[in-house]
Amino acid sequence: MATAHFHAPRWRCCDASACRMAGSAPLWRALRRARRAAGLSAVQLPIKRVGCLRLCSEGPLLALDGGAVSADPAAGRATRLYGRLTPELAADLLMEALAGAVPALEPHRLDPHLPFFALQRSVVLEHCGVLDPGAIDDALAHGAYAQLRHCRRRLSPAAVRAIVRLSGLRGRGGAGFPTGLKWDTVAQQPPGPRLLVCNADEGDPGAFMNRSVLEGDPHRLVEGMAIAAYAVGAERGYIYVRAEYPLAIRRLRVALAQARRRGLLGDGQASDPMALRLELRVGAGAYVCGEETALLRSIEGRRGVPHPRPPYPAEVGLGGAPTLINNVETFAAVPSILRHGAAWYGAIGSPASPGTKVFALSGALRHTGLVEVPLGTPLRQVVETMGGGGSEGWPIKAVQTGGPSGGCVPASQLDVPLDDDHLRSLGARIGSGGLVVIGPTTSMPALARQFMRFSRQESCGQCLPCRAGTVQLEQLLDRFVGGVASRADVERFEALAAMVQRTSLCGLGQAAPTPALSSLRWFRQEYLDACMATETPWS
Amino acid sequence: MELIQLWLNDQAVTVSVGTSLLAACRAAGLTLPTLCHLDGLTPVGACRLCLVEIAGCSRLQPACTTAAADGQRVHTHTQELLDLRRMAVELFFAEGNHICAICVANGNCELQSMAVLVGMDHSRFPAQAPQRDVDASHPRFTLDHHRCILCTRCVRVCDQIEGAHVWDVAYRGEHCKVIAGLDQPWGAVAACTDCGKCVDACPTGALFRKEEGLTGKQPDPAGPARLRLARDQGRWWIP
Numbered sequence: 001m002a003t004a005h006f007h008a009p010r011w012r013c014c015d016a017s018a019c020r021m022a023g024s025a026p027l028w029r030a031l032r033r034a035r036r037a038a039g040l041s042a043v044q045l046p047i048k049r050v051g052c053l054r055l056c057s058e059g060p061l062l063a064l065d066g067g068a069v070s071a072d073p074a075a076g077r078a079t080r081l082y083g084r085l086t087p088e089l090a091a092d093l094l095m096e097a098l099a100g101a102v103p104a105l106e107p108h109r110l111d112p113h114l115p116f117f118a119l120q121r122s123v124v125l126e127h128c129g130v131l132d133p134g135a136i137d138d139a140l141a142h143g144a145y146a147q148l149r150h151c152r153r154r155l156s157p158a159a160v161r162a163i164v165r166l167s168g169l170r171g172r173g174g175a176g177f178p179t180g181l182k183w184d185t186v187a188q189q190p191p192g193p194r195l196l197v198c199n200a201d202e203g204d205p206g207a208f209m210n211r212s213v214l215e216g217d218p219h220r221l222v223e224g225m226a227i228a229a230y231a232v233g234a235e236r237g238y239i240y241v242r243a244e245y246p247l248a249i250r251r252l253r254v255a256l257a258q259a260r261r262r263g264l265l266g267d268g269q270a271s272d273p274m275a276l277r278l279e280l281r282v283g284a285g286a287y288v289c290g291e292e293t294a295l296l297r298s299i300e301g302r303r304g305v306p307h308p309r310p311p312y313p314a315e316v317g318l319g320g321a322p323t324l325i326n327n328v329e330t331f332a333a334v335p336s337i338l339r340h341g342a343a344w345y346g347a348i349g350s351p352a353s354p355g356t357k358v359f360a361l362s363g364a365l366r367h368t369g370l371v372e373v374p375l376g377t378p379l380r381q382v383v384e385t386m387g388g389g390g391s392e393g394w395p396i397k398a399v400q401t402g403g404p405s406g407g408c409v410p411a412s413q414l415d416v417p418l419d420d421d422h423l424r425s426l427g428a429r430i431g432s433g434g435l436v437v438i439g440p441t442t443s444m445p446a447l448a449r450q451f452m453r454f455s456r457q458e459s460c461g462q463c464l465p466c467r468a469g470t471v472q473l474e475q476l477l478d479r480f481v482g483g484v485a486s487r488a489d490v491e492r493f494e495a496l497a498a499m500v501q502r503t504s505l506c507g508l509g510q511a512a513p514t515p516a517l518s519s520l521r522w523f524r525q526e527y528l529d530a531c532m533a534t535e536t537p538w539s
Numbered sequence: 540m541e542l543i544q545l546w547l548n549d550q551a552v553t554v555s556v557g558t559s560l561l562a563a564c565r566a567a568g569l570t571l572p573t574l575c576h577l578d579g580l581t582p583v584g585a586c587r588l589c590l591v592e593i594a595g596c597s598r599l600q601p602a603c604t605t606a607a608a609d610g611q612r613v614h615t616h617t618q619e620l621l622d623l624r625r626m627a628v629e630l631f632f633a634e635g636n637h638i639c640a641i642c643v644a645n646g647n648c649e650l651q652s653m654a655v656l657v658g659m660d661h662s663r664f665p666a667q668a669p670q671r672d673v674d675a676s677h678p679r680f681t682l683d684h685h686r687c688i689l690c691t692r693c694v695r696v697c698d699q700i701e702g703a704h705v706w707d708v709a710y711r712g713e714h715c716k717v718i719a720g721l722d723q724p725w726g727a728v729a730a731c732t733d734c735g736k737c738v739d740a741c742p743t744g745a746l747f748r749k750e751e752g753l754t755g756k757q758p759d760p761a762g763p764a765r766l767r768l769a770r771d772q773g774r775w776w777i778p
Contacts, residue, residue: 286711288711303707303708307583307584307604308584308600308601308604308605310605456712456713457711457712458711458712459711459712459713460711460712460715461689461708461710461711461712461713461714461715462583462585462689462708462715463584463585463586463587464585464586464587464627464630464631464634464688464689465587465627465630467634467689467712467713467715468630468631468633468634468713469630470712471634471667471712471713472630472633472664472665475665492663495626496626496664499623499626499627502599502619502623503587503590503599503623503627504587505584505585505587505601
């Protein structure tokens with residue numbers, strides 16, 4: 001005789017920025033009202049607010065764990081997913097959780113086995129969408145801070161660094177510098193104080209990977225930073241978040257306060273010499289402050305402009321002290337690496353680029369949202385299989401990777417493995433992980449001008465090539481968009497773009513012409529079609 | 540004093556540890572163009588004119604902010620560098636309003652000399668002709684933003700030598716501008732000591748003494764280095 005299995009239902013309500021904008025807050029309130037009206041308590045039917053549930057285009061999203069009566073224990077525990085919900089559906093949703101299969105919800109049901117979900121490999125986002133980002137107990141129940149305790153008790157700082165080095169983890173902010181090497185560099189500086197900084201100034205248009213980690217699992221970042229601080233011998237650290245992420249800032253403040261109360265972080269009283277004193281710094285809206293040297297100046301309270309490297313911050317950073325700067329995603333990968341080992345992490349992805357990477361999928365695509373996949377996954381699999389191809393059945397023209405410092409990958413090259421080496425060979429970059437899909441109606445010169453305008457507006461103005469060069473480059477692109485260019489303008493553009501790349505002071509200026517050059521490489525005909533017949537030579 | 544040896548354009552040069560590449564080049568008799576650099580002030584590497592090629596380094600490095608290192612092989616005047624410098628000077632001329640014929644600094648302007656040095660006879664880039672302000676609120680000096688190339692020498696000399704920190708840079712990108720006080724009229728800034736060091740440090744005609752409107756500008760760019768030497772060595776007589 002088959003036994004009927006039943007698992008008490010639990011709701012997880014996506015409370016990340018994208019779903020909030022789609023109306024997740026009224027939905028959550030309506031659900032709670034419906035629960036009250038049904039005479040149920042929060043214990044009988046928990047409704048948890050969680051971080052990003054990934055498929056942002058179908059928001060607001062709601063996940064229902066358990067609740068089904070089934071002979072198969074796995075099916076009884078299975079998760080059901082719903083999208084595009086409205087508060088009016090709350091009563092139906094409540095019925096669904098208690099009795100199952102309400103017909104009115106049929107159009108809102110999402111298949112959790114969609115390739116979009118099934119092909120993800122969650123490491124950094126392991127608990128994003130699972131735990132309540134505002135509750136440290138929930139995070140602790142999911143294993144948060146266990147690796148920090150393990151490190152402090154059982155591992156020497158050098159041993160922690162060795163694990164990170166052997167894992168092959170590379171910086172996830174765009175430059176891809178080997179993380180273990182950076183940690184070693186900071187640790188091996190002459191004796192004296194060391195500092196730790198998390199770069200959470202995610203400014204690329206079309207990038208929301210870091211935001212999702214901060215909003216969905218802030219304790220993972222805090223733990224990663226505390227482990228890094230132990231490994232390099234830092235006593236103080238900062239998280240530099242952009243002001244445009246108010247929800248992430250709120251969650252981080254809560255997480256930091258909770259971690260301090262539990263003694264996991266220092267409270268400023270220096271009671272535990274091992275405990276990291278971690279503070280939040282909020283940016284003031286400058287894209288350039290995502291550049292590490294400008295970021296450090298901004299933390300110091302000065303004008304956020306880059307300065308030449310070397311010396312690198314790992315040698316001379318905040319207030320002259322060796323400073324470790326890593327991206328949110330880099331720090332957030334550390335607890336998992338320590339839990340499962342360097343070999344485990346190194347086996348994910350490709351040998352040259354191990355591990356997973358979070359990508360933010362947006363643009364002319366059917367399914368947009370957040371995906372975490374092993375590095376080296378073919379771009380086609382991400383945008384066509386997982387993303388479901390172009391929106392409304394349109395073909396994909398190109399994929400813009402890496403925002404205003406990246407480039408485009410044309411449809412003919414979609415089989416490229418998603419890692420920095422392969423993308424660079426195509427003139428694009430993985431950047432911080434934004435993937436913007438471009439549909440067939442988008443003009444490439446217009447897109448290139450859009451990115452050039454962004455770089456022009458966000459240039460700090462300190463060095464000449466970026467300050468004056470981006471102005472001239474945008475004006476040249478204006479001529480292509482307006483159809484009044486000449487063939488000499490192509491030559492003019494390429495010469496100036498090369499100069500700006502070669503001579504700008506910081507990575508932002510050096511990368512400013514990349515989107516335009518890459519679109520010129522793959523869609524040159526569009527530029528030539530925008531040229532008038534008359535020729536004026538460049539001299 | 541510890542000495543190091545490096546090669547500048549295949550010529551062996553010996554300098555003391557801590558010397559900048561720029562100083563090493565000058566010691567070797569090489570003319571490396573600079574606009575934002577001024578002896579006596581901390582270098583910023585912003586004008587990008589002193590970029591040099593260092594063997595084993597994929598990026599060009601500014602000689603002013605890079606320390607000379609033992610065994611370093613540096614090239615300072617490759618064709619690529621010459622082309623890049625000329626283009627940079629063209630961009631300088633195109634971004635502001637640099638009309639030598641009506642400028643107080645005509646004949647005494649580092650930007651003008653730079654054009655001659657890099658062989659620029661015209662700019663291939665369309666002049667932006669920006670609409671900027673002239674601040675004549677100070678009783679003795681005038682700041683004409685049209686001629687400013689944002690080298691920040693005035694900012695640094697006021698902060699590092701005079702200690703008044705009247706100047707700063709505000710806004711960003713092409714809208715960057717040197718500001719007095721909290722973006723006030725210069726004459727309203729009480730912190731200004733009227734010393735005129737900024738005027739002497741200015742490479743162009745952006746900062747000038749009012750009487751120089753008639754006589755032409757006679758800047759004194761060696762001032763900061765002289766003062767720094769005097770202070771560092773406690774020698775107040777200048778030979």
